[in-house]
Amino acid sequence: GENVGLHLPTLSVQEGDNSIINCAYSNSASDYFIWYKQESGKGPQFIIDIRSNMDKRQGQRVTVLLNKTVKHLSLQIAATQPGDSAVYFCAENTGTASKLTFGTGTRLQVTL
Amino acid sequence: GAVVSQHPSWVICKSGTSVKIECRSLDFQATTMFWYRQFPKQSLMLMATSNEGSKATYEQGVEKDKFLINHASLTLSTLTVTSAHPEDSSFYICSGGVEFYGYTFGSGTRLTVV
Numbered sequence: 001g002e003n004v005g006l007h008l009p010t011l012s013v014q015e016g017d018n019s020i021i022n023c024a025y026s027n028s029a030s031d032y033f034i035w036y037k038q039e040s041g042k043g044p045q046f047i048i049d050i051r052s053n054m055d056k057r058q059g060q061r062v063t064v065l066l067n068k069t070v071k072h073l074s075l076q077i078a079a080t081q082p083g084d085s086a087v088y089f090c091a092e093n094t095g096t097a098s099k100l101t102f103g104t105g106t107r108l109q110v111t112l
Numbered sequence: 113g114a115v116v117s118q119h120p121s122w123v124i125c126k127s128g129t130s131v132k133i134e135c136r137s138l139d140f141q142a143t144t145m146f147w148y149r150q151f152p153k154q155s156l157m158l159m160a161t162s163n164e165g166s167k168a169t170y171e172q173g174v175e176k177d178k179f180l181i182n183h184a185s186l187t188l189s190t191l192t193v194t195s196a197h198p199e200d201s202s203f204y205i206c207s208g209g210v211e212f213y214g215y216t217f218g219s220g221t222r223l224t225v226v
Contacts, residue, residue, distance in 0.1 A: 042220060105154075
């Protein structure tokens with residue numbers, strides 16, 4: 001089947017800098033995308049979502065960009081904080097019974 | 113917001129025994145719930161879709177007789193790992209299948225089979 005993939009397994013950023021986490025998806029039929037944050041030993045926590053009829057959506061300190069032309073999704077975190085350290089997953093919904101397909105994940109390490 | 117409660121958070125069982133994991137939607141009715149498995153340093157893999165009042169739908173390669181799913185009410189889905197073996201040791205996570213809420217996830221259950 002088609003998978004959602006991430007380019008970088010680990011991303012290290014300094015506290016206060018901006019972080020950009022990227023995700024490539026292969027299913028052009030996907031119409032809904034979500035970014036999740038997962039801390040060690042916990043379930044994924046919803047960060048932000050975006051529908052395919054949008055190319056940008058902003059939340060508190062986070063922005064998701066969607067480029068359907070190249071099937072690319074990114075999560076931008078402004079002024080990264082130590083509490084942002086976690087594994088980040090993108091997920092896509094192809095519309096089939098509301099199932100989500102998860103990417104491989106990127107570990108974000110925030111250094112002081 | 114939507115809250116999904118999952119219990120237990122961790123369990124250790126002997127090989128050959130069965131373990132039941134519960135997933136409850138606390139403030140919304142979930143006609144659909146999803147069960148995932150996550151091995152260390154890997155992504156979440158969907159195991160099955162739990163449907164209230166009907167049979168679960170399993171993903172390819174997931175043994176339905178080994179991973180029994182029951183969704184008898186709009187607020188409770190259970191996953192029973194039958195005749196557990198060490199290779200079943202993993203992190204199991206459920207999700208409330210309500211799109212409006214962005215698919216809220218439970219806190220996960222760490223299963224260790226010894």
